[in-house]
Amino acid sequence: MKIEVLYISNCPNxxxxxxxxxxxxxNAGTSAIIQEVEVGTSADAKAMRxxxxxxxxxxxxxxxxxxxxxxHFGLGCRSYTESGHRSGLPSVALTCECSSGHRPGCHRRGMGLRVCHRR
Structure with missing residues (x-):
């Protein structure tokens, strides 16, 4: 499984x-490497969608x-919609559902994760 968190410099979220x-x-009982990818220019934002x-x-x-x-691609803050509310973060349930293919309420197990930083 490939997981990326794309961000701009100094993003509080x-x-x-x-x-x-x-x-x-x-929550999903899944292990994966999380790649953190900094997006530095408008051209990069467009190329990376x-x-x-x-x-x-x-x-x-x-x-x-x-x-x-x-x-609409570009450098700026992002918001997510869930249950009619906006947030600067995706919910755990939304991320769990996407990562596991299951509905929220996944079983909890121990796991090892690594975080990679890429620019």
Missing amino acids: RKPAVERVHDALS FLGSPTVRINGLDVEPEARAAR
């Missing part, structure tokens, strides 16, 4: 997003299904 992915993986910071992708797919058809 970067670390909480990575922690939320860890929580979702733990970056919707804003932080963007969480699992196997190349955005964890927010509604955002997958979006075509």
